[in-house]
Each structure stands twice: as structure tokens, then as C-alpha cells.
Amino acid sequence: xxxxxxxxxxxxxxxxxxxxxxxxxxxxxxxxxxxxxxxxxxxxxxxxxxxxxxxxxxxxxxxxxxxxxxxxxxxxxxxxxxxxxxxxxxxxxxxxxxxxxxxxxxxxxxxxxxxxxxxxxxxxxxxxxxxxxxxxxxxxxxxxxxxxxxxxxxxxxxxxxxxxxxxxxxxxxxxxxxxxxxxxxxxxxxxxxxxxxxxxxxxxxxxxxxxxxxxxxxxxxxxxxxxxxxxxxxxxxxxxxxxxxxxxxxxxxxxxxxxxxxxxx
Amino acid sequence: xxxxxxxxxxxxxxxxxxxxxxxxxxxxxxxxxxxxxxxxxxxxxxxxxxxxxxxxxxxxxxxxxxxxxxxxxxxxxxxxxxxxxxxxxxxxxxxxxxxxxxxxxxxxxxxxxxxxxxxxxxxxxxxxxxxxxxxxxxxxxxxxxxxxxxxxxxxxxxxxxxxxxxxxxxxxxxxxxxxxxxxxxxxxxxxxxxxxxxxxxxxxxxxxxxxxxxxxxxxxxxxxxxxxxxxxxxxxxxxxxxxxxxxxxxxxxxxxxxxxxxxxxxxxxxxxxxxxxxxxxxxxxxxxxxxxxxxxxxxxxxxxxxxxxxxxxxxxxxxxxxxxxxxxxxxxxxxxxxxxxxxxxxxxxxxxxxxxxxxxxxxxxxxxxxxxxxxxxxxxxxxxxxxxxxxxxxxxxxxxxxxxxxxxxxxxxxxxxxxxxxxxxxxxxxxxxxxxxxxxxxxxxxxxxxxxxxxxxxxxxxxxxxxxxxxxxxxxxxxxxxxxxxxxxxxxxxxxxxxxxxxxxxxxxxxxxxxxxxxxxxxxxxxxxxxxxxxxxxxxxxxxxxxxxxxxxxxxxxxxxxxxxxxxxxxxxxxxxxxxxxxxxxxxxxxxxxxxxxxxxxxxxxxxxxxxxxxxxxxxxxxxxxxxxxxxxxxxxxxxxx
Numbered sequence: 001x002x003x004x005x006x007x008x009x010x011x012x013x014x015x016x017x018x019x020x021x022x023x024x025x026x027x028x029x030x031x032x033x034x035x036x037x038x039x040x041x042x043x044x045x046x047x048x049x050x051x052x053x054x055x056x057x058x059x060x061x062x063x064x065x066x067x068x069x070x071x072x073x074x075x076x077x078x079x080x081x082x083x084x085x086x087x088x089x090x091x092x093x094x095x096x097x098x099x100x101x102x103x104x105x106x107x108x109x110x111x112x113x114x115x116x117x118x119x120x121x122x123x124x125x126x127x128x129x130x131x132x133x134x135x136x137x138x139x140x141x142x143x144x145x146x147x148x149x150x151x152x153x154x155x156x157x158x159x160x161x162x163x164x165x166x167x168x169x170x171x172x173x174x175x176x177x178x179x180x181x182x183x184x185x186x187x188x189x190x191x192x193x194x195x196x197x198x199x200x201x202x203x204x205x206x207x208x209x210x211x212x213x214x215x216x217x218x219x220x221x222x223x224x225x226x227x228x229x230x231x232x233x234x235x236x237x238x239x240x241x242x243x244x245x246x247x248x249x250x251x252x253x254x255x256x257x258x259x260x261x262x263x264x265x
Numbered sequence: 266x267x268x269x270x271x272x273x274x275x276x277x278x279x280x281x282x283x284x285x286x287x288x289x290x291x292x293x294x295x296x297x298x299x300x301x302x303x304x305x306x307x308x309x310x311x312x313x314x315x316x317x318x319x320x321x322x323x324x325x326x327x328x329x330x331x332x333x334x335x336x337x338x339x340x341x342x343x344x345x346x347x348x349x350x351x352x353x354x355x356x357x358x359x360x361x362x363x364x365x366x367x368x369x370x371x372x373x374x375x376x377x378x379x380x381x382x383x384x385x386x387x388x389x390x391x392x393x394x395x396x397x398x399x400x401x402x403x404x405x406x407x408x409x410x411x412x413x414x415x416x417x418x419x420x421x422x423x424x425x426x427x428x429x430x431x432x433x434x435x436x437x438x439x440x441x442x443x444x445x446x447x448x449x450x451x452x453x454x455x456x457x458x459x460x461x462x463x464x465x466x467x468x469x470x471x472x473x474x475x476x477x478x479x480x481x482x483x484x485x486x487x488x489x490x491x492x493x494x495x496x497x498x499x500x501x502x503x504x505x506x507x508x509x510x511x512x513x514x515x516x517x518x519x520x521x522x523x524x525x526x527x528x529x530x531x532x533x534x535x536x537x538x539x540x541x542x543x544x545x546x547x548x549x550x551x552x553x554x555x556x557x558x559x560x561x562x563x564x565x566x567x568x569x570x571x572x573x574x575x576x577x578x579x580x581x582x583x584x585x586x587x588x589x590x591x592x593x594x595x596x597x598x599x600x601x602x603x604x605x606x607x608x609x610x611x612x613x614x615x616x617x618x619x620x621x622x623x624x625x626x627x628x629x630x631x632x633x634x635x636x637x638x639x640x641x642x643x644x645x646x647x648x649x650x651x652x653x654x655x656x657x658x659x660x661x662x663x664x665x666x667x668x669x670x671x672x673x674x675x676x677x678x679x680x681x682x683x684x685x686x687x688x689x690x691x692x693x694x695x696x697x698x699x700x701x702x703x704x705x706x707x708x709x710x711x712x713x714x715x716x717x718x719x720x721x722x723x724x725x726x727x728x729x730x731x732x733x734x735x736x737x738x739x740x741x742x743x744x745x746x747x748x749x750x751x752x753x754x755x756x757x758x759x760x761x762x763x764x765x766x767x768x769x770x771x772x773x774x775x776x777x778x779x780x781x782x783x784x785x786x787x788x789x790x791x792x793x794x795x796x797x798x799x800x801x802x803x804x805x806x807x808x809x810x811x812x813x814x815x816x817x818x819x820x821x822x823x824x825x826x827x828x829x830x831x832x833x834x835x836x837x838x839x840x841x842x843x844x845x846x847x848x849x850x851x852x853x854x855x856x857x858x859x860x861x862x863x864x865x866x867x868x869x870x871x872x873x874x875x876x877x878x879x880x881x882x883x884x885x886x887x888x889x890x891x892x893x894x895x896x897x898x899x900x901x902x903x904x905x906x907x
Binding site for chain 2: 058082091102
């Protein structure tokens with residue numbers, strides 16, 4: 001069982017010049033079971049991305065325990081795939097070479113990886129685009145490539161840092177469906193960071209609302225909408241009474257936090 | 266074929282000029298029409314308005330070439346092939362007249378006599394007040410005062426019309442009459458006059474080392490040429506005239522006597538060495554002024570009035586004789602015209618330093634001719650050709666002798682009977698020194714190749730060393746901080762400032778220049794590779810870490826390609842800077858290369874060669890840039906699209 005286990009996680013950034021300290025995260029504590037999809041919401045500066053970077057292994061927490069499947073997270077690894085806001089694709093490679101990047105780095109030959117690459121390109125809806133240079137793709141398609149590149153590596157955990165933030169509303173909705181579809185199909189554990197309350201509600205089986213100063217988990221929800229989204233259209237779900245009630249509740253919560261920050265300055 | 270083209274370059278130029286004029290007019294016509302058509306489609310400032318416009322490009326190029334033809338006198342030569350020869354004859358007359366006109370206010374402000382009187386009087390006065398009395402006895406002082414007074418008297422006598430030499434007066438009259446005769450002769454009918462056979466066989470204008478043919482080839486020229494000989498006689502007579510009247514003769518003799526007595530110091534004075542020096546210098550100064558006027562070349566101001574009139578008459582007559590030639594000269598010979606000096610007629614002004622386009626091509630063809638024996642190439646090296654290169658030389662270049670020295674064992678010694686058997690070390694040394702026969706490969710050769718080779722080798726080393734270092738500097742705190750000061754200390758020094766030092770250390774052969782260029786290329790490559798590497802988006806690096814890439818793989822598969830645009834731009838810049846530095850370095854030292862040719866051409870004022878080298882350098886620079894632009898478009902089509 002590759003659960004994500006997170007206990008008493010603290011992150012303090014110290015300015016080496018002035019010596020001033022900022023508590024980015026304090027006492028974060030949660031467990032994520034395999035196959036769960038978690039969304040993280042919060043005002044800017046609440047440490048969402050810091051949390052994600054720690055799980056990815058890009059930064060080391062000041063204190064606390066962080067482990068995936070019983071193994072402590074020390075450094076970045078292929079078992080934790082990452083999808084960034086702006087594809088972070090390698091523009092000098094074609095779509096197929098981007099997707100098989102991880103496999104090639106592991107030493108797999110082009111012949112062996114071809115089938116896998118084609119499978120995942122089909123899955124994300126990019127069949128036939130293998131030889132296209134990535135810079136010729138639209139933003140939505142680039143994110144599909146990023147998803148395929150991550151999935152082809154078969155990670156235990158997928159981390160998404162505002163993956164749909166730069167997309168237009170229509171593309172965004174399609175991509176949200178795609179993410180749910182992939183979640184269902186692969187059964188991967190997924191953490192999605194987002195700015196959009198609706199997106200957090202739609203994608204999250206679990207939802208953390210984080211608060212700033214110090215960054216902490218303010219409130220946790222368990223939501224039915226992700227399961228519903230697998231069967232019904234997302235637009236219908238948004239019409240649900242319960243959906244709009246929670247959305248308003250969270251919006252007010254975040255609004256108050258932002259007010260507090262602004263007032264504090 | 267080549268000779269025919271060379272001989273008929275003037276006519277060929279005419280065809281080209283007419284073609285250019287047609288293109289010029291045509292392109293303006295098309296341009297104006299197109300401007301009218303498009304004016305309504307685009308507002309002012311719209312970048313679309315700069316697109317296209319081949320007709321204006323044609324217009325610009327043809328205008329430039331026409332201006333070149335005009336100012337280089339190429340147009341003049343094409344339309345009036347004999348004009349320069351006639352102007353040369355005019356210049357001959359002017360040269361022959363010059364001794365006479367130099368004495369008169371013709372082309373200068375004052376009479377030569379006026380200048381002489383004023384200058385010498387001023388200098389004598391200055392000497393009179395600065396006499397160092399302490400080194401002369403009273404008697405000597407009196408003598409000196411007398412000498413100075415007599416010099417001033419002499420100036421007065423020479424300037425006085427009443428006291429001047431009557432013989433001079435009649436001599437000037439004779440000169441005046443001869444000059445009027447010359448003026449008349451210039452108006453003679455020249456239509457019947459035939460040039461000499463010899464004159465017609467001269468090489469044409471601009472086809473040989475002698476720019477303008479000297480002997481007259483037209484009737485007008487023959488007349489002017491023959492008048493020149495008369496003028497030379499008159500000028501000779503004029504220069505012989507002296508103004509030595511009896512009074513002047515007496516004064517000259519007296520002063521000479523006094524100055525002669527003063528030459529040896531009075532023994533009573535007992536001067537030390539320094540005192541004697543001062544004394545002799547002063548006497549010599551007075552003597553020098555005296556010697557300047559004792560030849561009687563100063564005349565009263567009115568003495569040469571008649572000659573002056575006659576000279577003006579000659580020049581007026583010359584202008585009439587020139588006739589249409591004056592118009593041609595002022596319209597088609599911009600610059601300072603044709604000047605005759607001692608043995609040849611030369612073009613002056615833009616006609617001199619701006620070679621005619623056709624002559625540039627002719628010079629280039631001579632230079633490009635690979636057959637050294639028939640006068641091709643330059644200083645024993647072709648411009649661009651090939652030769653057999655012994656492989657042993659390449660091996661010797663790449664393999665330092667010291668490598669063999671480091672091997673175990675020692676070199677062979679001579680045997681008891683004086684024989685020498687080389688051991689393995691001796692044989693290896695022969696390799697390292699190129700003393701073996703390994704066959705040959707065809708290799709490019711020539712001045713252009715030598716220059717190219719230096720740039721390419723230096724660039725190669727610069728890229729091989731600079732790019733890896735730059736990339737490491739872009740990703741590692743140690744590499745960045747350790748090497749940054751070293752590179753930033755030497756890089757800002759202009760490359761040419763290093764040249765004297767490096768050329769002294771390495772010698773004038775290729776190694777020094779290559780090392781100098783390597784320094785240039787290395788710094789640029791390090792900086793561009795570093796900028797490229799450190800500019801990699803963090804998300805790309807993180808993505809590759811998450812995809813399981815190792816550090817080495819990230820360096821090779823992410824950071825290097827990401828830095829490629831910067832690296833290629835760096836190469837493009839480095840080649841440009843290397844090219845500029847190389848030419849200057851070749852000018853400092855060396856025996857081959859484009860810069861070398863230009864430097865030698867400079868020392869002998871061979872303007873055509875200088876322009877040819879400038880054009881070659883420009884074209885090669887353009888070629889480098891085009892190749893790099895093409896390479897950039899081919900290798901990194903993704904540039905700027907990440």
C-alpha cells in the first residue's frame with residue numbers, strides 16, 4: 001500500500017542575510033490513502049505550493065515526517081510524478097520524445113517504449129500527434145502531453161500544481177473531465193493544487209482549505225462530486241444545491257482570510 | 266580573353282553604367298507606382314509597410330554603384346577614354362609653368378620676392394637685438410652690427426626699382442615676349458597633328474601600373490605637349506635671371522668679407538667651449554640669412570609685372586585651348602584633377618583613393634589567379650586554392666615534442682664507428698617533428714584559407730572548452746564563483762590589446778593568432794553557454810527530476826538543449842568578433858592572410874588592393890553570418906517558443 005503519510009510537517013524559510021524567518025507551513029498532518037484524489041485550496045501565500053514541492057522532494061521540510069508507501073521522501077523521484085501549470089515541456093523534442101523522456105532516462109529503448117507512448121497519447125486524446133513539435137500545440141494539448149509524460153512513468157502519486165490555471169474556461173472543463181477519467185482509469189493517488197473553488201470541489205474526493213500565517217490546514221471536506229463527475233456532466237453537478245452551498249461557504253472562508261491579510265498590512 | 270577584357274574595361278564599364286542607369290530609372294518608376302498603389306492599405310507606422318520593396322533595393326544598389334562609378338572616375342573613363350590623357354598634357358604645361366608662377370602671386374597670395382624680403386628682414390631684426398655681447402669683443406660687435414646693417418641695405422637695394430639690375434629688366438622682357446608667344450602657340454590649329462606611333466602603343470588608362478598614359482594620343486594633346494617643351498625653355502631662362510646691380514655687388518662683397526673675418530674668434534676673448542658654441546652659432550645664423558639673399562633672387566615689386574601679365578595670358582590661352590575639356594573635367598572628374606609630377610600623370614582626390622569598379626574586379630582576378638608563375642596570387646601565396654598537405658605535418662602539429670621526451674629511456678647516441686642507429690624514441694621524435702613520410706592529402710591553401718583556418722580552429726577550441734565550462738558555471742556555485750573572476754578580468758580587455766603580448770610570446774606564425782582568437786571565442790562561448798544554462802526554467806528542471814532523470818542526464822538532455830539558442834547566438838557573435846580581431850592581428854604580424862595583404866597594400870598605397878581586401882573581408886563576414894543564421898534556423902527551430 002503506497003499511502004502518503006504526513007506528520008507534524010513544518011517549513012520555515014530563513015533569510016540568510018537578515019535572519020528573519022517566515023513560517024511557511026506549521027504542523028501539517030494528514031494521510032492520503034492510495035487511489036484518493038485530494039484538492040488543496042487557499043489564498044495566495046498559504047503554502048500550497050510549498051507543501052507540494054516538499055512531497056515532490058524539491059525542498060526538504062524543516063521538521064516532521066513525510067513518507068510514501070512507508071519510504072521517507074528525501075529527494076525527487078520517478079514514483080512521484082509532477083504536472084506544472086505551464087506544461088514545462090521540452091520544446092526541442094517532439095510530443096512522443098517528451099512523453100517517453102522518463103522511459104529513455106531509465107534506459108528503455110525507443111522500440112520498447114513506442115507502444116506505451118502510443119497508449120498514453122491515445123488515452124489523453126492526442127493520437128497522431130507523436131511527431132508534432134510541442135511548440136505547435138495549444139495550451140490544452142500541451143497539458144495533455146504533460147499528463148501523458150507523467151503517466152507513462154507509472155508513478156504512485158501524481159502531483160499537480162495548478163495544472164489548468166492557464167487555460168480558457170472551455171478547455172478547462174474538458175481537462176477536468178479528463179483528469180477524473182484518468183483517476184478512475186488508473187486508480188492513482190492524485191493531489192491537485194488549484195485557485196478555483198469550483199475546480200477543487202469538482203475534482204476533490206477530499207478537499208483541504210489552507211490558511212496563511214502560518215500555513216496550515218484550516219478545514220477539511222469529504223466530497224461526493226468527484227465520484228459523481230465520473231458518471232454525470234460536470235455542468236450538471238455545478239447546478240446541485242449542495243455544490244453551491246459548499247462553494248459559497250468556502251468562498252466566504254477564503255474571502256475572510258484575504259481580508260485579514262490585507263487588513264494586517 | 267582575360268587580356269581583351271582587361272584592355273576594354275572602359276567600354277565594358279560603359280555598358281554596365283548604361284545598364285545601371287536603366288535599372289535605377291526603372292526601379293524608381295516601379296517604386297513610385299507601387300507606393301501609390303499601397304498607400305491606402307496601411308497606416309503610417311504599420312510594420313507591414315516595411316515588407317517587400319525589392320524595387321527600392323534595386324534602386325539603392327544601382328545608385329550606390331553609379332556613385333561609385335562617378336567618384337572613381339570610372340564614368341569619365343567609360344565616356345571620355347582620352348580625356349585623362351589630354352588633362353595630363355594640360356598638367357604638363359602647368360608643371361612647366363610652375364617655376365614662373367611660383368614667383369608670382371598666381372595660386373599664392375604674395376610675390377615670392379615680397380615673402381623673401383619680409384621674412385629675412387624680420388629674422389635679421391630679431392638677430393640684431395639678441396646678440397650675445399658677452400662672447401664678442403667690442404670690435405667684433407661693431408663688425409656684426411655693420412654686417413646686419415649691410416644685409417638690411419642689401420634688401421633695400423634689391424627692392425628698389427631705381428637701383429635694380431638693368432640686365433634683369435631686359436631678361437624679364439625677353440621672358441615676357443616668349444610667354445606671349447607660347448600663349449599664341451596654344452591657339453594653333455591642332456587638327457592636323459598626329460600622335461606618335463609610340464604614343465598609340467601605350468597601355469590604356471588604368472590598365473597598367475602607370476595610371477594615365479603620358480604621351481599625347483590626340484591632336485590637342487600633341488599641341489599641348491609640344492608647347493610644354495617651349496615653356497620649359499622659357500622657365501629655364503626665367504630661373505637664370507638675377508638682380509645684381511653694381512651697388513648690390515659691392516654690398517655683397519663687403520658683407521661677405523666681414524662675415525669671413527668673423528668666422529674665427531678673436532683670441533683675446535679666451536672663450537670656453539660653451540661660449541665658443543654660442544658665438545659660432547650666432548655668426549652662422551647671420552651668415553645663413555646673408556646667403557639666402559646674396560644670389561640676387563629678390564626683385565622690386567614691379568619688376569615682374571610684364572611677366573605676370575604674360576603668365577595670365579598663357580593660362581587664359583590654356584583654358585581656351587582646353588575648350589570642352591574644361592567642362593568634362595569639372596563634370597566628370599570630381600576631386601583634384603590630374604596632376605603631372607616628374608615622371609607620371611596621376612589621378613588626385615577620389616579618382617586616386619577610390620578605384621574604379623572594373624579595376625577592382627581586374628585586381629581581384631589577378632589576385633584570384635592560382636597560377637603564381639604568371640603573376641597570380643599575392644607575395645607567393647594564392648588567394649584561395651589547394652595543395653598537397655603532408656600528413657606528417659598535421660601529426661607534428663598535434664603532437665608536442667615534449668610528449669616523446671617524457672617517455673622512458675633516452676635518445677640514441679652515435680656508435681664507435683660514427684654511425685647512428687635510431688632507437689624507438691628517436692623514431693617517435695621524428696613523428697613529432699614531422700620528419701616522416703606518411704603521404705599527403707589535398708588541402709585548401711591561400712590567403713583566404715589561412716584566415717579562415719585561424720578563425721575556424723580558434724572557434725573549434727573555444728567551443729570545445731568554453732561550452733562545457735560555461736554550462737557548469739550555469740549550474741554550479743563553485744564553477745561560477747571560481748572561474749567568473751578569471752574570465753571577467755581578461756574578457757573586458759580589447760582583444761587587440763593582447764595581440765602584441767601574445768604575438769611576442771607565440772611568434773608570428775599561426776599559433777599566436779589562433780591563441781589570440783581562442784581567447785576571444787572562449788570568453789564569448791563561456792558567457793553565452795552560462796547564460797543559456799542558467800536560464801533554464803526551474804519547472805523544466807523539476808519536471809525532469811520527477812521523471813527520474815539523473816543529474817548527468819539533466820545536464821545532457823535538458824540544460825544543454827535549453828542553452829543551445831544562446832550557444833549558437835554566441836558562436837555567431839564570436840565568429841564576427843574573431844574575424845575582426847584576426848584581420849587586425851594579421852596586420853600586426855604575419856606573412857599570409859587577408860589582413861596581411863591589406864597591410865602590405867597600405868604601405869605601398871595600392872588603393873585597388875586595399876579595396877579588394879575590404880570587399881573580400883566584407884563578403885566572408887557576410888558568408889559567416891548567413892551560414893550561422895541558416896544553422897540557427899535548422900538546428901533550433903524551437904527558439905523563442907518554449
